[in-house]
Amino acid sequence: MTDLRVEExxxxxxxxxxxxxxxxxxxxxxxxxxxxxRVEYAGRNIRGPIHLSIGQxxxxxxxxxxxxxxxxxxxxxxxHAHYIAKGGSVERMVQELYGLTTGxxxxxxxxxxxFDDTVGMWGSSAILGGSIPIALGLALAKKMEAxxxxxxxxxxxxxxxxxxxxxxxxxxxxxxxxxLFVVEQNELSTNTPFSARQxxxxxxxxxxxxGVPAERTDGDDALxxxxxxxxxxxxxxxxxxxxxLEATTSRLCAHVGPAISIDSPTGPYGDWSARVxxxxxxxxxxxxxxxxxxxxxxxxxxxxxVKARVDEVFRVAKLAFDDVNAVAGLKxxxxxxxxxx
Amino acid sequence: xxxxEATVTGQTAENGxxxxxxxxxxxxxxxxxxxxxxxxxxxxxxxxxDRAGFFGSTEGVAAKVxxxxxxxxxxxxxxxxxxxxxxxxxxxxxxxxxxxxEFLLLAMNQIVNHAAxxxxxxxxxxxxxxxxxxxxxxxxxxxxxxxxxxxxxxxxVPGLEVVVPGSFEDAPGLLLSAIQSDRPTxxxxxxxxxxxxxxxxxxxxxxxxxxxxxxxxxxDLTIVAVASGVELACQxxxxxxxxxxxxxxxxxxxxAPLDTDTILSSIARTRRAxxxxxxxxxxxxxxxxxxxxxxxxxxxxRGPLLAFGPRDAHAPASVFLExxxxxxxxxxxxxxxxxxxxxx
Numbered sequence: 277m278t279d280l281r282v283e284e285x286x287x288x289x290x291x292x293x294x295x296x297x298x299x300x301x302x303x304x305x306x307x308x309x310x311x312x313x314r315v316e317y318a319g320r321n322i323r324g325p326i327h328l329s330i331g332q333x334x335x336x337x338x339x340x341x342x343x344x345x346x347x348x349x350x351x352x353x354x355x356h357a358h359y360i361a362k363g364g365s366v367e368r369m370v371q372e373l374y375g376l377t378t379g380x381x382x383x384x385x386x387x388x389x390x391f392d393d394t395v396g397m398w399g400s401s402a403i404l405g406g407s408i409p410i411a412l413g414l415a416l417a418k419k420m421e422a423x424x425x426x427x428x429x430x431x432x433x434x435x436x437x438x439x440x441x442x443x444x445x446x447x448x449x450x451x452x453x454x455x456l457f458v459v460e461q462n463e464l465s466t467n468t469p470f471s472a473r474q475x476x477x478x479x480x481x482x483x484x485x486x487g488v489p490a491e492r493t494d495g496d497d498a499l500x501x502x503x504x505x506x507x508x509x510x511x512x513x514x515x516x517x518x519x520x521l522e523a524t525t526s527r528l529c530a531h532v533g534p535a536i537s538i539d540s541p542t543g544p545y546g547d548w549s550a551r552v553x554x555x556x557x558x559x560x561x562x563x564x565x566x567x568x569x570x571x572x573x574x575x576x577x578x579x580x581x582v583k584a585r586v587d588e589v590f591r592v593a594k595l596a597f598d599d600v601n602a603v604a605g606l607k608x609x610x611x612x613x614x615x616x617x
Numbered sequence: 618x619x620x621x622e623a624t625v626t627g628q629t630a631e632n633g634x635x636x637x638x639x640x641x642x643x644x645x646x647x648x649x650x651x652x653x654x655x656x657x658x659x660x661x662x663x664x665x666x667d668r669a670g671f672f673g674s675t676e677g678v679a680a681k682v683x684x685x686x687x688x689x690x691x692x693x694x695x696x697x698x699x700x701x702x703x704x705x706x707x708x709x710x711x712x713x714x715x716x717x718x719e720f721l722l723l724a725m726n727q728i729v730n731h732a733a734x735x736x737x738x739x740x741x742x743x744x745x746x747x748x749x750x751x752x753x754x755x756x757x758x759x760x761x762x763x764x765x766x767x768x769x770x771x772x773x774v775p776g777l778e779v780v781v782p783g784s785f786e787d788a789p790g791l792l793l794s795a796i797q798s799d800r801p802t803x804x805x806x807x808x809x810x811x812x813x814x815x816x817x818x819x820x821x822x823x824x825x826x827x828x829x830x831x832x833x834x835x836x837d838l839t840i841v842a843v844a845s846g847v848e849l850a851c852q853x854x855x856x857x858x859x860x861x862x863x864x865x866x867x868x869x870x871x872x873a874p875l876d877t878d879t880i881l882s883s884i885a886r887t888r889r890a891x892x893x894x895x896x897x898x899x900x901x902x903x904x905x906x907x908x909x910x911x912x913x914x915x916x917x918x919r920g921p922l923l924a925f926g927p928r929d930a931h932a933p934a935s936v937f938l939e940x941x942x943x944x945x946x947x948x949x950x951x952x953x954x955x956x957x958x959x960x961x
Contacts, residue, residue, distance in 0.1 A: 409695065410731065
């Protein structure tokens, strides 16, 4: 673990049991959908780049379950987790990935551009740093509407290399916009480490210098993320000014495609096994088993329910794909090239 | 257009009253009218509330609509355009004002990758009713970075509307239509328009997109023109009339959408065509007109399609060197006369 990782400042407070089960269900749903995508991707009927969030579920679930329905968010190329955690339809997400016009973006967006305005998921940009300025506009609109809603801008640490990120910190501070910047600090941009990309690696110092109060937390502890995100969202909502949350986490798959998994003997990090041991679902189970046994007893049932749901989601999408393809008559896709995914 | 000009932007006026205004004040009147008609319209720009007020076009606007709807911003064009995209997703109609179009090149990522594509990438489930006003300098030593028309860069991109007013009369109505449009729209205002003043009938009526204006009818030659090219085309048409040639002058007004019907039907009648542009002719409006004509009917033209525009170089600052940069009336008339086979 690098100097950027933080151990729990203190054991995170346990929220109501219903919040704990919701966090676990959301993280499990993200994990199951993505693990299933890894398998189905080999069939070559899901096409285009997919950027998996496996290992980062704690941030998406922790932040977005702390948000309210009137809050809005935008995301990046790695947006599956945010879309699901914000409440986007998993059925329509998977249909989108199969290229069906019944998908959440009408088949036009694909994996990198999941969209569901009915739950406040206003889309994702595949250009690093591209959606951050858009979050400022959502925040400005929320301020003008005065409905109490705020905007959440998700970015990886890769996005913080871009000028738009720093421009956005300044603009949000000077215009007093109700936006929460969430940086998923996985210390990788594709496979280039954060330490090779920024000389001053303390994002909190830098954000604070721009006039944006900032906090860091262990992003693999969904309970801690939820607790801190709740505080920060309340602060943004209260004084209509921006905040930044840096959540340290690990990208336990390849940058793009299904090649590396959480079960790989090595991954893109030097401290791979420690990171796998730290992953958010395992962390959650261990903590809850110790501190909330009555919640722990429910986890197996949650897992079973999620698996059944995901089975059904993929079954329906694949049937629809076959129906459409019976008319469209796509040729069998070429076998995957392991060097290019 | 030399009558005494109105002193206040967008002054309250009875319907049908036509106070005389500077071009800048006329554009400001259109902005204020749009804001009065729709509370979702707001404006921002670097120095928008400066005393110079974007050549008068934002002068006094904040005082009329309130500081929350007309506000100054730091110099961060990419993030500003992105902010406009975000606010427009939630139903607002932002107007971002830019003193020089060159600064929007810093925002190409947001304009091309985001504003133009967001509605499409969401399967048509989102709208980006964002207006970007940008000015194009000409003369007065503007030099290379304050003088590019550059609109063809944007007109290339599906999803963007590109408006280039060619007259004092049309520009405020085109701005109204830009603000009312549900698509991201760029309205590119060439600086010579700001030298004009004249009566403006209130309330200003929107000028529809995709409809070119036939400024002057003729049967022998079609001149397709844009921005100050329209005035040059009219002067050339007058000179050609003395030589027995009746030139039809078309002000395209909106580049995207382009009124292909008016352009094609005019050229089908005259069977001779020229284009007077304010952008470099390479890969520009002349090429587009040629593509339209040739793909429609390659036998249409009886002679060469002549293209006039700035030299294929960057504008020099020097008043002496600049003389040769922009197309001159004498050369336009001489080349058209030669192509038409009449005495120059």
